Amino acid sequence: MTNQVTLTQFIIEQQRGLPEASGTFTLLLNNIVTACKQISHRVNCGALIGVLGSAESENVQGEVQKKLDIITNDIMVRALDWSGSLGGMASEEINDPIQIPKQYPKGKYLVLFDPLDGSSNIDINLTVGTIFSILRCREGVEPEPEDFLRKGSEQVCAGFVLYGPSTMLVLTTGNGVNGFTLDQDVGEFILTHCNMKIPEDASEFAINMSNQRFWEAPIKRYVDECVAGSDGPRERDFNMRWVASLVAEVYRILNRGGVFMYPFDLRNPAKPGKLRLLYEANPMAFIIEQAGGACSTGRERVLDVKPTSIHQRVPLILGSKNEVERIVGYHRDMDGAA
Ligand code: AFP
Numbered sequence: 001m002t003n004q005v006t007l008t009q010f011i012i013e014q015q016r017g018l019p020e021a022s023g024t025f026t027l028l029l030n031n032i033v034t035a036c037k038q039i040s041h042r043v044n045c046g047a048l049i050g051v052l053g054s055a056e057s058e059n060v061q062g063e064v065q066k067k068l069d070i071i072t073n074d075i076m077v078r079a080l081d082w083s084g085s086l087g088g089m090a091s092e093e094i095n096d097p098i099q100i101p102k103q104y105p106k107g108k109y110l111v112l113f114d115p116l117d118g119s120s121n122i123d124i125n126l127t128v129g130t131i132f133s134i135l136r137c138r139e140g141v142e143p144e145p146e147d148f149l150r151k152g153s154e155q156v157c158a159g160f161v162l163y164g165p166s167t168m169l170v171l172t173t174g175n176g177v178n179g180f181t182l183d184q185d186v187g188e189f190i191l192t193h194c195n196m197k198i199p200e201d202a203s204e205f206a207i208n209m210s211n212q213r214f215w216e217a218p219i220k221r222y223v224d225e226c227v228a229g230s231d232g233p234r235e236r237d238f239n240m241r242w243v244a245s246l247v248a249e250v251y252r253i254l255n256r257g258g259v260f261m262y263p264f265d266l267r268n269p270a271k272p273g274k275l276r277l278l279y280e281a282n283p284m285a286f287i288i289e290q291a292g293g294a295c296s297t298g299r300e301r302v303l304d305v306k307p308t309s310i311h312q313r314v315p316l317i318l319g320s321k322n323e324v325e326r327i328v329g330y331h332r333d334m335d336g337a338a
Pocket of ligand 1: 056063116117118119120121169244246262274275304
């Protein structure tokens with residue numbers, strides 16, 4: 001193929017349009033991408049290099065960690081802490097924000113990441129991914145925990161890398177969404193999916209049906225109507241998918257539309273959803289909105305949620321605009337009737 005645009009070229013050309021750009025952001029993104037290439041290699045080698053299986057430890061969420069959860073977290077931290085572009089980092093796998101070691105300068109960005117999303121899929125060779133979110137921060141000072149508690153609307157960049165049949169990077173800097181495929185032979189991400197757009201209507205939904213008894217009425221109503229198909233009020237048939245890996249679900253929705261729900265869950269009032277606001281919901285919401293979709297908790301735009309703790313969980317409903325708006329409308333109907 002000729003005239004291929006590499007990720008580096010793409011970012012440098014985008015930054016050229018910004019008079020205040022110093023190259024720091026390009027360096028930061030480059031370091032994230034280097035880490036993701038290393039992760040891609042480890043995930044790809046799997047059992048050959050002994051990285052599958054449980055680490056027999058628990059993370060801050062009380063979830064059993066896989067060996068690769070720990071390995072990928074270390075890869076991210078080591079690729080990023082030295083660069084001088086970061087004031088600090090936060091990882092889904094680590095209790096407190098991660099400080100930049102004293103010997104390195106501090107920079108003007110914060111990175112928040114889930115190093116291996118969908119890791120329950122790793123031992124069965126299904127798609128997993130890395131999700132990241134970039135915020136600006138006060139330069140040269142140690143960030144306080146509150147510095148990380150910012151609304152998703154303040155993100156300057158969000159992306160995820162999908163370790164599937166191809167390794168793909170999906171990225172937004174607030175100017176649309178683009179997809180890049182890793183050319184394994186030359187080790188470069190190449191622009192392959194320009195200006196990704198989500199269809200406004202769709203007939204595919206993704207939800208973990210085994211939690212049905214814990215859902216609120218609006219979600220039950222929406223799913224019942226989808227399942228009723230052409231015999232019900234929607235007057236058309238729907239399809240269902242559940243990969244248990246947010247990166248794979250979002251990538252599918254970016255390509256052919258649909259809706260993903262991990263809704264409010266009545267099981268435990270302390271955990272109003274499963275997915276994490278800062279490492280999963282916010283970056284995906286930024287990407288989905290930039291691709292023309294919508295993202296809500298059911299009652300609030302995700303990007304407007306003011307975080308109260310770094311490992312906060314939120315209900316998450318995202319995807320094709322008209323379907324998400326319908327579900328939000330069902331929540332409004334229920335709350336209005338109460
Ligand atoms: P893991 O990274 O612990 O596998 O969790 C993945 C995830 O956060 C998200 O990627 C999935 O959509 C969701 O959880 C799957 O949840 P269920 O295990 O309840 O299906």
